[in-house]
Amino acid sequence: MxxxxxxxxxxxxxxxxxxxxxxxxxxxxxxxxxxxxxxxxxxxxxxxxxxxPSKQDALLELICSTFDDFLGSAHAILQESGEDARSQLDALIRFIVRFRIANREGSRVLLRETERLDPERLEIARARQIASNELIKGVVLRGVEQGHFRTPYPEEAVRAVVSFCNSLPLWYREDGRLSPAQLEERYTHFAFRLLEAEPETSCRPGAASPGAVRT
Amino acid sequence: MxxxxxxxxxxxxxxxxxxxxxxxxxxxxxxxxxxxxxxxxxxxxxxxxxxxPSKQDALLELICSTFDDFLGSAHAILQESGEDARSQLDALIRFIVRFRIANREGSRVLLRETERLDPERLEIARARQIASNELIKGVVLRGVEQGHFRTPYPEEAVRAVVSFCNSLPLWYREDGRLSPAQLEERYTHFAFRLLEAEPETSCRPGAASPGAVRT
Amino acid sequence: MxxxxxxxxxxxxxxxxxxxxxxxxxxxxxxxxxxxxxxxxxxxxxxxxxxxPSKQDALLELICSTFDDFLGSAHAILQESGEDARSQLDALIRFIVRFRIANREGSRVLLRETERLDPERLEIARARQIASNELIKGVVLRGVEQGHFRTPYPEEAVRAVVSFCNSLPLWYREDGRLSPAQLEERYTHFAFRLLEAEPETSCRPGAASPGAVRT
Amino acid sequence: MxxxxxxxxxxxxxxxxxxxxxxxxxxxxxxxxxxxxxxxxxxxxxxxxxxxPSKQDALLELICSTFDDFLGSAHAILQESGEDARSQLDALIRFIVRFRIANREGSRVLLRETERLDPERLEIARARQIASNELIKGVVLRGVEQGHFRTPYPEEAVRAVVSFCNSLPLWYREDGRLSPAQLEERYTHFAFRLLEAEPETSCRPGAASPGAVRT
DNA sequence: TATGAATGAGAGTTCATTCAT
DNA sequence: TATGAATGAACTCTCATTCAT
The missing domain is CATH 1.10.10.60 (Homeodomain-like)
Structure with a gap:
């Protein structure tokens, strides 16, 4: 948009x-x-x-627009994925994987260059960074409250899940062994295992949604 | 030393x-x-x-010496931790966590600035990078062969585990909520969950080894 | 121009x-x-x-443009000065003297700093240096063939003549004892003596052409 | 010495x-x-x-010692070569050729780098430079007075002769076409022609003195 | 008789930025 | 909507030089 x-x-x-x-x-x-x-x-x-106006402003614009794309789509996806934290997490992880792959360069800039912003601009970007983190944290904590995720360390687990999702733009290559859809599969799998989702219903029933990235 | x-x-x-x-x-x-x-x-x-001789050479020296410290200690630790891939992984993850915390700055440089090396020097550092990755990959794959780790995606699981361990130097603070020993605990826990270690013996029996970092 | x-x-x-x-x-x-x-x-x-692009390129430009000015004018002068090698040499020496005096600084750079060019650029300048040397060598050798110059050592004589002409920018001063026209006179005289031009017609009949340097 | x-x-x-x-x-x-x-x-x-004491002093020492070697030998040679300016010039040119070839590097430094000396040191070197020039100028002027050299432009002729002798270190190569002895022959020949030595006795009677350079 | 360690000044070069057009 | 010309500051790196040993 x-x-x-x-x-x-x-x-x-x-x-x-x-x-x-x-x-x-x-x-x-x-x-x-x-x-x-x-x-x-x-x-x-x-x-x-x-x-x-300046190189710093170009960087800020880049970072903010990438964050905004991410946040906009993520919110929409959460609203479409029901009340159950498990289905929400499933949808969210799948989206993050798609987004990090499709917006590889923007994500790299966002993830590694945000700290090069000067203090004033950093604050502007940081707000979005926090919003972004709270999004997934919210889903997980709700899942823990609901009893669906049984990890004893929810806070750190979130960080771990986010970490491995965010590492995607550092190594992903279009000519690589795995397709985006396969990566969606694996990363949601890892997230559910790491959060210790309850066994019987742990894996989301539906198939992978290989749809295009929402941006 | x-x-x-x-x-x-x-x-x-x-x-x-x-x-x-x-x-x-x-x-x-x-x-x-x-x-x-x-x-x-x-x-x-x-x-x-x-x-x-140059700024590039200072960077290379920094990266290589950090890699060498890491590799030297990691090898020693693997040799001391028996044959079972589970105890090896436990020891290795604990070491990585300790190392990434104790050598936070060196690790940041190694993880984020290696790609700033010019092609010739990059090759030198890359050799150590590969050796480092093979180390943990070896342990995991052996654990899979032994039937101790049951993840269906061993290759990607290794990457995920390495990713969340390597994110430590990006956010860890000495005045943070969790001590290094607690982080060791959590990260080994996450690793075993993510690799789907077999339940009954999954968690290493002994207590955390809060010993000083080996370097 | x-x-x-x-x-x-x-x-x-x-x-x-x-x-x-x-x-x-x-x-x-x-x-x-x-x-x-x-x-x-x-x-x-x-x-x-x-x-x-660099200091080296400024030097190269300086040297090449000076060479090109020199070669352009020298060719024109040779074409205007008839078939007889004696009149050609006369015109050429007079031109060289005028040029070395009028373009004193450019000539100093060209004669003494060309060897400071790096190998790649040196090659470019060297081509013009060779062309420049061949020009006067051609005239002298033709004069020797025609029997007008009787020196037993034509090759070395050319070098000697070029040497003393090229020394002009090293010592000439505008407030010196001799005018450019007088120097033209003396240097052509020297050249004809050194090449052992046949006596009767050795001195070119016309007067000195004190005209402005052609560039 | x-x-x-x-x-x-x-x-x-x-x-x-x-x-x-x-x-x-x-x-x-x-x-x-x-x-x-x-x-x-x-x-x-x-x-x-x-x-x-400094780089400048090393340069000064180099230049002065080369000048002193040159002047010492040149004086000795002039004293051994009789009263006749022609035989003196013959001996002197032969010596200069030998010296410039044998002390090629020292001569290059002396001829091209003297002007890099700072004012104070330049004065010291300049004294020797003048003495050196006066030496050959003296011989030529005496020859003109004696009626042996009939050039109408003695002052400039000296400069021309010195110029072509001094150009030797710029191009001479040990693996070149001409031996030092042959170059002695040619350069004295050129000098006598350029100075318009009287025909009958113009060429120095004796053979070339192939002795080693006196230093 | 020599050297290793260190430095201030200055080298060539690149930087982000400005401004008139 | 763009650009060519220009600049001050800063860059990496090399310089001649010093001094304790």
């Missing part, structure tokens, strides 16, 4: 964001120069300053 | 390595300037170039 | 080249810093890097 | 001078670093400062 009209009306801006995403992702924020980005976008050096 | 004699005989070099570790860890390789490092070490800018 | 449009359209670049010429000429390539050059040009340090 | 006892008693100093000569000759004074020289000499960086 985000950026649609913008993409149509301001192709330069979109090209720069895409270029910044790719460049920050591969070289890191500090290792990527404005020149690198402009060249990747096929624009001039000064073009970036027409669309963004 | 690595670096003992060096620390005594070449204090400048050791100070620089410590400063580089701290600075690379907090600012990233590209965000850390030689001046930052020298200042942190209390030496002049040029001192770094007396001991290291 | 080289550089006219460039001079008009890119005054910064022209100012930098002039400054580089003067600075390399007086301090040598290695003794001249980028800061020296920029200051001489009245521009900032970084301006040089807007117009030239 | 020079350096004999010194060479025996202070091998480090001699090694450094040789290394400095070679390095300054190939890279130029400003292009040669103290490290380059020390490495070439197989000594440590600081060794140079044990023997020489």
């Amino acid at each position: 985000a950026g649609t009209s913008e993409t149509r009306t301001r192709p330069g801006r979109a090209a720069l964001l895409t270029a910044a995403r790719r460049t920050f992702s591969s070289k890191g924020y500090d290792g990527a120069s404005i020149r690198d980005i402009a060249q990747e976008a096929g624009l001039s050096l000064s073009a970036l300053y027409y669309y963004f | 690595a670096g003992t004699s060096e620390t005594r005989t070449r204090p400048g070099r050791a100070a620089l390595l410590t400063a580089a570790r701290r600075t690379f860890s907090s600012k990233g390789y590209d965000g850390a300037s030689i001046r930052d490092i020298a200042q942190e070490a209390g030496l002049s800018l040029s001192a770094l170039y007396y001991y290291f | 080289a550089g006219t449009s460039e001079t008009r359209t890119r005054p910064g670049r022209a100012a930098l080249l002039t400054a580089a010429r003067r600075t390399f000429s007086s301090k040598g390539y290695d003794g001249a810093s980028i800061r020296d050059i920029a200051q001489e040009a009245g521009l900032s340090l970084s301006a040089l890097y807007y117009y030239f | 020079a350096g004999t006892s010194e060479t025996r008693t202070r091998p480090g100093r001699a090694a450094l001078l040789t290394a400095a000569r070679r390095t300054f000759s190939s890279k130029g004074y400003d292009g040669a670093s103290i490290r380059d020289i020390a490495q070439e000499a197989g000594l440590s960086l600081s060794a140079l400062y044990y023997y020489f």
Whole structure:
């Protein structure tokens, strides 16, 4: 949703964001120069300053828009997946896996370069980071309350689950051994095991939802 | 014991390595300037170039020595922990947790800045990275063969376990809620759950070994 | 006329080249810093890097453009000076003297700093150096074949003649005892003596052509 | 003479001078670093400062000792070669050719790097440079007075002769086409032609003096 | 007679950024 | 909607030099 009209009306801006995403992702924020980005976008050096006040602002925009895409879709998915924390977790993990794979570069930037924001901008991004974490934490804690997840360490378990999901953009390759759908399968499996979901109903009944990533 | 004699005989070099570790860890390789490092070490800018041919070489030394410390201790620990893959995994996870906590900054550099090495140096570090990954993979796969770990996805499970262990240096704080010993406990617990260790003997019988980190 | 449009359209670049010429000429390539050059040009340090990829490239440009000016004019002059090797040599020596005096700084750079070019760039400059040497060698050898120059050592004689012509930029001063026209006279005289031009017609009939240097 | 006892008693100093000569000759004074020289000499960086107060002083020593070798031998040769300016010139040119070939590197440094000396030291070297120039100028002017050299431009002719002799170290190679003895022959020939020595006795009667260079 | 350790100054180069057009 | 020209600050790295040993 985000950026649609913008993409149509301001192709330069979109090209720069895409270029910044790719460049920050591969070289890191500090290792990527404005020149690198402009060249990747096929624009001039000064073009970036027409669309963004500064390099920091480009990074902030990138991070926030990625967070917003993530949060928007995640909320929608949770609302569609019923009351049971197990089905919610199932849907959520599957979405995270899809998102981290489809938005690999954006996720890398978000996960590794957020701390390069200056304090003022960091605060803005941090709010979304927290919202994002609370989302999954909420689901798990509800599942624990409901008695569906029996792990004795819910807080740390959440962190562990999030950790292995977030490691996806660091190693995933399109030409790899496993398809996104297979990875969805495995990562939900791992999450349920780690949270010690109750055996009989632990595995979500339905099949994998290999649908396109919601963005 | 690595670096003992060096620390005594070449204090400048050791100070620089410590400063580089701290600075690379907090600012990233590209965000850390030689001046930052020298200042942190209390030496002049040029001192770094007396001991290291280049910034890249300082990074490589840092990464390799951290890998070597890790690998050296990990091998020793595996040899001391019997034949059973379960006790080996228990010892290994506990060691990794201790190591990632005790060598938080070195681990951050190793985990996040290795890819900043130029191709030639990257190859040198990559060899250790592979050795390190094979170590834990070996234990898990043996456990699967022995029938102790029943996960249907051993390869990906290893990655997941490694991922959540490696996330420790990203958030751990000395003034945090949990002690290293408690974290050892939780992370081994998670690992065994995720690998679906057989129930009756799954949890290692003995208590946590809160001993100092072996390095 | 080289550089006219460039001079008009890119005054910064022209100012930098002039400054580089003067600075390399007086301090040598290695003794001249980028800061020296920029200051001489009245521009900032970084301006040089807007117009030239590197200090080496500025040197290369300087050397090649001087060579090209020299070769362009020299060819034109040879074509205007008839078939007789004696009149050709006369015109050529007179031109060289004028050129070395008028382009004193460029010539100093070309003659003394070419060997500071890195191998790759050296090759580019060397091609022009060879062309330049072949030009005068051709005239002399033709004169020897025609029987006009009777030196028993034509090859070395060429080198000697070129040597004393090229020494001009090392000592010539505008406030010196001799005018460029007088120097033309003497150096052609020397060249004809050294090559042992046949007596009766040895001295070129016409008067010295004190015209401006062709460039 | 020079350096004999010194060479025996202070091998480090001699090694450094040789290394400095070679390095300054190939890279130029400003292009040669103290490290380059020390490495070439197989000594440590600081060794140079044990023997020489500074890089400038090493250059001065090199230039002066080369000048002194040259002047000492040249004076001796002039005294042995009779009263006739022609035989004196013959002997002198032959010596210069031999010296420039045998002391190729020292000559290159002397001829091209003297101007890198700071004002104070430049004065010291300049005195020898002038003495050196006066030497050959004296011979030529005497020859002109005696009526043996009939060039109408004695002053400039001297410069021309010196120029082509001094160009020797710039191109001479041991594996070249011509032997030192042959070059002696040609360069004296050129000098006599250029100075317009009287025909009948112009060529020095005796054979070439193939003796080793006097140093 | 030499060297290892260290440094301040300065090298070439790149940086993010500005501004007139 | 963009860009070419330019810059000050900072970068990595090398320099000549010093000094305790």
